[in-house]
Amino acid sequence: MAVTLRDVARLAGVSIKTASNVVNGYSFVKPENRRRVEEALAATGYRPNIGARNLRRGRTGFIALVLPELGIPYFGELAGLVITAGREQGWNVLIEQTQASRDGERAVLAALGPHLIDAAVISPEALHASDFADLDPGVPLVMIGEHSVDVRIDHVAIDNVLAARTAVGHLVEIGRRRIAAIGEHPYRGTAALRLAGYREALTAAGLPQPPELVRPALHYHRQNGASAMADLLDLPEPPDAVFCFNDLLAVGALRTIAERGLRVPQDIAVVGFDNTEEGAYSRPSLTSVAPDKLAIARTAVDLARRRIEADGEFEPEDIQTPFTLAIRESTAG
Numbered sequence: 001m002a003v004t005l006r007d008v009a010r011l012a013g014v015s016i017k018t019a020s021n022v023v024n025g026y027s028f029v030k031p032e033n034r035r036r037v038e039e040a041l042a043a044t045g046y047r048p049n050i051g052a053r054n055l056r057r058g059r060t061g062f063i064a065l066v067l068p069e070l071g072i073p074y075f076g077e078l079a080g081l082v083i084t085a086g087r088e089q090g091w092n093v094l095i096e097q098t099q100a101s102r103d104g105e106r107a108v109l110a111a112l113g114p115h116l117i118d119a120a121v122i123s124p125e126a127l128h129a130s131d132f133a134d135l136d137p138g139v140p141l142v143m144i145g146e147h148s149v150d151v152r153i154d155h156v157a158i159d160n161v162l163a164a165r166t167a168v169g170h171l172v173e174i175g176r177r178r179i180a181a182i183g184e185h186p187y188r189g190t191a192a193l194r195l196a197g198y199r200e201a202l203t204a205a206g207l208p209q210p211p212e213l214v215r216p217a218l219h220y221h222r223q224n225g226a227s228a229m230a231d232l233l234d235l236p237e238p239p240d241a242v243f244c245f246n247d248l249l250a251v252g253a254l255r256t257i258a259e260r261g262l263r264v265p266q267d268i269a270v271v272g273f274d275n276t277e278e279g280a281y282s283r284p285s286l287t288s289v290a291p292d293k294l295a296i297a298r299t300a301v302d303l304a305r306r307r308i309e310a311d312g313e314f315e316p317e318d319i320q321t322p323f324t325l326a327i328r329e330s331t332a333g
Helices: 005-012 016-023 031-044 050-057 073-088 102-111 160-173 189-205 222-233 247-259 277-281 293-310
Strands: 062-067 092-097 119-122 141-144 154-157 179-184 214-216 241-244 269-273 287-291 318-320 323-326
Touching: 005 016, 005 031, 016 031, 062 073, 062 102, 073 092, 073 247, 073 277, 073 293, 102 119, 119 293, 141 293, 154 293, 160 179, 160 189, 160 241, 160 269, 160 287, 160 323, 179 189, 179 222, 179 247, 214 222, 222 241, 222 247, 241 247, 247 269, 247 277
Parallel strands: 062 092, 062 119, 119 141, 141 154, 154 318, 179 214, 179 241, 241 269, 269 287
Antiparallel strands: 287 323
């Protein structure tokens, strides 16, 4: 016969309510009681009936994750972590991609409703505050990433200006003086913040900022990084370092540098952003800004849960998660 919550409570020597509180992840349980319930859960192999629990709560058991492009490794890695964090909270995760367009993001927002999902986590690139006017108030929304919108919505991101400043500061520390940037974009909030950090680092070091060293990227793909790097190497005075606004741009830049017969980092040092697995295994391996993707995923899902349980007015939170700089062969040799 299937193990019931009553069986778990009896084995742990606690009430059914206490056992239920542990299963549902509530914090107001005495540590000793929690330990006993967790041991009973392991001993009995109890698995909650998620469907029945959601039905009692008036929930669907699903949250949506809305991302620009799953083909970009950072978003693929982040999606896996959100799926894991969602399962820890008893949710299945539905994934949608918008191709980083405002129309795509607006279409997804318009389709969100409490009959489909309990909450949504979205990483927008082009949304305006007015695009949220028709959002169903019954769906809690959490934004992740750098594109902030002036609306009352929870937001989880790293400090991108500081992260970019740290990356470029590292290039200055290893002796580079003509530092380029790849990734300028007129609509991406990501690009504006990382460009600001790049400029701040150069200003702090007293280095010039020739406009020809900042190269745009229509998309943040490998071919865009390769093309921009080719333009930089064709300059009368090429750079001795380049800061790329994501790892894919950096991988493309590494390819062009190698094709030109130059060495990394001896001739040109390269830094990326996102600390993806691809960058860690490129040759040379890529120095990259490393956001704490696990913290982003867990924080976003936890905020969604808290908003659902609050069921009313709340003060939105703007939470910054940590980052580090993963130093590898592309700057360290």
